[in-house]
Amino acid sequence: MKEEVFLIEECVDDERVDKYLFRSLKTLSRSYIQKLIEESNVLVNDKTIKSKYKIKKGDLIKVYIKETTEIEVKAENVYLDILYEDDDIIIVNKEQGMVVHPASGNHDGTLVNALVNHSSNLSKVNGSERPGIVHRIDKDTSGVLVIAKNDDSHCILADQFKAHTIKREYYALVEGVLKNDVGTIDTIIGRNPKQKIKFAVVEEGKRAITHYEVLERYENNTLVRCNLETGRTHQIRVHMAHIGHPLVGDPVYGYKKQRFKLKGQMLHAKSLGFIHPTKNQYVKFESNLPEYFIKMVTRLKKSCK
Numbered sequence: 001m002k003e004e005v006f007l008i009e010e011c012v013d014d015e016r017v018d019k020y021l022f023r024s025l026k027t028l029s030r031s032y033i034q035k036l037i038e039e040s041n042v043l044v045n046d047k048t049i050k051s052k053y054k055i056k057k058g059d060l061i062k063v064y065i066k067e068t069t070e071i072e073v074k075a076e077n078v079y080l081d082i083l084y085e086d087d088d089i090i091i092v093n094k095e096q097g098m099v100v101h102p103a104s105g106n107h108d109g110t111l112v113n114a115l116v117n118h119s120s121n122l123s124k125v126n127g128s129e130r131p132g133i134v135h136r137i138d139k140d141t142s143g144v145l146v147i148a149k150n151d152d153s154h155c156i157l158a159d160q161f162k163a164h165t166i167k168r169e170y171y172a173l174v175e176g177v178l179k180n181d182v183g184t185i186d187t188i189i190g191r192n193p194k195q196k197i198k199f200a201v202v203e204e205g206k207r208a209i210t211h212y213e214v215l216e217r218y219e220n221n222t223l224v225r226c227n228l229e230t231g232r233t234h235q236i237r238v239h240m241a242h243i244g245h246p247l248v249g250d251p252v253y254g255y256k257k258q259r260f261k262l263k264g265q266m267l268h269a270k271s272l273g274f275i276h277p278t279k280n281q282y283v284k285f286e287s288n289l290p291e292y293f294i295k296m297v298t299r300l301k302k303s304c305k
Contacts, residue, residue, distance in 0.1 A: 008020075008055050008056065008058060008060075008061070014054050015055055016052055016053065016054060016055075017037070017042070017044065017053045017054075017055050018037060021033045021042070021063065025063070028065075033051075036065065037049065037050065040190045040205055040233075041063065041191065042061065042063050042064075043061070043062045043191060043193060044061050045059060046194075047193065047202065048190035048202065048204045049204065064191075064196055073102055073112055073128060073131070074108070074113060075113065075117035076116075077114075078113055078114035080092060080118055081093040081287075082118075083144070083285050087278075088150060088153040088276070088277050089147060089148060089149060089153060089157075089276070089277065090115070090118075090132070090149060091145070091272070091285045092111065092115075092144070092145045092147060093142075093143065093144055093145075093287040094111060094142055094144075094269075096263060096264060096292055097263055098110065098111055099111070100136045100137070100139075100145070101129060101130045102129055112129070112130060112132070112133065115131065115132055116131065119149065121149045123151045123153065123154035124151060125148070125151050125155065125158070126154075132147040132148050132149065132154075133147065133148075134148050134154055134158055134161065138234070138237075138265070140249075140263060140265055140267075141269060142269065143170070143267075143270060144269045144285055144286070146272060146285075152277065153277035153278065157274065160274050160275060161231060164229060164230055164231070165274070166231070166272065166274045167227070167273035167274070168227065168231065168271070168272055168273075169226070169227050169269075170225070170227075170228070170268060170269050170270055171223065171224070171226075171268045171289060171293070172212075172223075172225075172236055172247055173221055173223055173247065173248045173267075173296060173297070174222050174240050174245040174246065174248065175220070175221060175245055175247075175254070176244065177219075177220065177221070178217070178224065178245060181214050182211075182212065182213045183243075184211050184212075185208075185212070185242065185243060186207070187201045187207075187242065188201065188203065188207055188208070189202070189206055189207075189235065189238055189239075190202040190204060190205020198253070199233050199238050200238060201238065201239075201242045208230050208235050208239065209229035210228060210235060210236060211227045211229065212227075212240075213225045216301075218301065218304050219300070221300055223297060224240075225270070234253070236267060237252070237265060237267070240253075241253040247267055248262070248266045249262035249263070249266050250265035251264065251265070262296075263292070268287075268289060268290060270287060270289075271286040271287070272284070272285050
């Protein structure tokens with residue numbers, strides 16, 4: 001990720017930050033700059049801002065731009081766990097460790113490579129490198145994803161994600177024993193000003209709401225069900241760490257010294273519910289807990305006896 005830094009040394013009369021960056025970064029469109037701001041990739045004085053922010057003398061602006069190169073997506077015979085498919089959507093149960101789409105350092109073996117091999121009908125809204133991809137989950141998070149097979153379906157689904165009407169349920173195994181049976185975490189999440197690859201609870205950013213319910217308590221851990229009211233990057237991982245109960249195995253937000261040798265955070269996207277793009281009916285898709293998750297929970301149950 002490339003960083004551009006600007007120090008405002010002169011007074012600028014009521015100039016918006018997106019307009020200023022459009023003048024300064026001549027190779028980027030204003031709409032792309034606004035997208036960077038929306039995704040918390042623009043910080044002013046180490047805080048996230050909105051496009052309408054008026055810059056002032058002394059402001060330090062940091063812009064993080066993903067360095068992209070055109071990647072040829074090759075069809076690969078990679079196993080796909082397809083839960084459902086019709087003319088408009090594919091519901092996939094992604095395994096832990098699989099990257100959703102090709103990017104720097106991950107060109108092969110991704111979900112997209114498998115999808116291209118499986119179907120020639122995928123939406124083109126997100127370009128040739130992310131055909132069909134409406135939303136993502138982290139590499140080491142397993143679970144349910146919806147794929148769009150045409151542009152109309154993609155746009156309808158994207159609008160539902162934007163309106164936060166998609167129902168998303170996750171199972172998470174966290175460190176420590178939660179006292180309350182249910183709870184809601186309502187904060188602002190934005191780019192971590194000290195570590196740009198991380199997100200954090202900050203003063204300025206986007207509102208993030210996670211509802212959780214305790215399913216089982218163990219000696220030193222808790223199994224919780226999380227329902228997302230919003231869908232920010234790393235939301236559950238950031239929120240659970242924020243309340244002092246990071247996800248077991250989380251290499252970014254978890255404990256520095258992990259008690260278990262795991263491949264990544266214990267987080268599974270259990271179900272996904274939405275209005276079908278053409279049938280106009282509410283549909284819900286669920287996946288079973290994967291083997292890695294069951295083994296860990298079984299191990300913790302035995303330790304309680």
